[in-house]
Amino acid sequence: MECRDYLLPPEFPVVVLTGEEWRLSDQRSPVLHFHNHMEIGICHTDSGVMGFRDGDRPFRAGDVTLIAAGTPHTTCSAPGTASKWSYIMVDPIQLIDPATSTIEPPVAQMYAKVLYNFQAIVSEEQDPLLGMLVNETVREMVERRPNYKRTVRALLDTVLNRFSRRAEDSGPDKGVKPFHISPALRYVEQHYMDDLRMDDLAAACKMSTSYFRRVFNETMGLGPLEYLNRTRITRACTLLQMTDSSVLEICEAVGFRSLSSFNRHFSAIMGQPPTAWRNRIHADMPVTLRRYTGWTTPPKTPRA
Numbered sequence: 001m002e003c004r005d006y007l008l009p010p011e012f013p014v015v016v017l018t019g020e021e022w023r024l025s026d027q028r029s030p031v032l033h034f035h036n037h038m039e040i041g042i043c044h045t046d047s048g049v050m051g052f053r054d055g056d057r058p059f060r061a062g063d064v065t066l067i068a069a070g071t072p073h074t075t076c077s078a079p080g081t082a083s084k085w086s087y088i089m090v091d092p093i094q095l096i097d098p099a100t101s102t103i104e105p106p107v108a109q110m111y112a113k114v115l116y117n118f119q120a121i122v123s124e125e126q127d128p129l130l131g132m133l134v135n136e137t138v139r140e141m142v143e144r145r146p147n148y149k150r151t152v153r154a155l156l157d158t159v160l161n162r163f164s165r166r167a168e169d170s171g172p173d174k175g176v177k178p179f180h181i182s183p184a185l186r187y188v189e190q191h192y193m194d195d196l197r198m199d200d201l202a203a204a205c206k207m208s209t210s211y212f213r214r215v216f217n218e219t220m221g222l223g224p225l226e227y228l229n230r231t232r233i234t235r236a237c238t239l240l241q242m243t244d245s246s247v248l249e250i251c252e253a254v255g256f257r258s259l260s261s262f263n264r265h266f267s268a269i270m271g272q273p274p275t276a277w278r279n280r281i282h283a284d285m286p287v288t289l290r291r292y293t294g295w296t297t298p299p300k301t302p303r304a
Helices: 092-099 128-143 148-170 182-191 198-204 209-220 224-242 247-253 259-270 274-283
Strands: 002-004 014-017 033-035 038-043 047-052 055-060 064-067 073-077 085-090 119-122
Touching (some): 092 148, 119 148, 128 148, 198 224, 224 274
Antiparallel strands (some): 047 073
């Protein structure tokens, strides 16, 4: 299983991936992947299947998809085609909550059913308005006209509300099989810079520590501590590339308590010490941020 980790702008956590290059292969990936943030997609052309842990579901042009953070999936176009998509990667809690009034319940409460352990494919026939809302969100993000951020928040709030109502109507037995460690992945995403304890991650998943460690290893193919360190190193790469902060400052910012530990883990994961990595990245243009954190264009190998 693969983790596709998008670093969204903290002040406005939305990224749109769209354009003619976003066509997906008809070669199926041998593995599933998941994202650290919610993925909303709209299929513009052709058809294919989306694969999940509990089986495949077909899609076709006009369908809108919502994949919650931490939900394993893969997308494959029909043989001989290359379906065209637009994707919205979003952190809905951080995006919408700051803009809502204090008398409204928080997003995590209003849309609890679609934030975790959730996937849906909705056709134009099932909800004609949904595709229009998603297309308009993409257009607003691309054109960035005055007040576009306010408009995007409102549009995505409406999109989430429509998906949430569908989830409510579907009943408790029609959802996907839970991806049990999703709360822990979310907890790491929010608190990787803190002094995390294994008990905290296990409690987030409502598991005992020993059982959580075993489930995490079986699901991810690595232990919780290794996943935490990889998350920290990913964040460190961003800071090394995008800021002038010292290695020591970055070490402390991403949660390591000693420079020697940071250097050791960085070298093990990235293949060289942080200073050497930073120098190579700055010299080796046009290497870009999302080469390491997500997809700015569809992968050349069949991993969509």
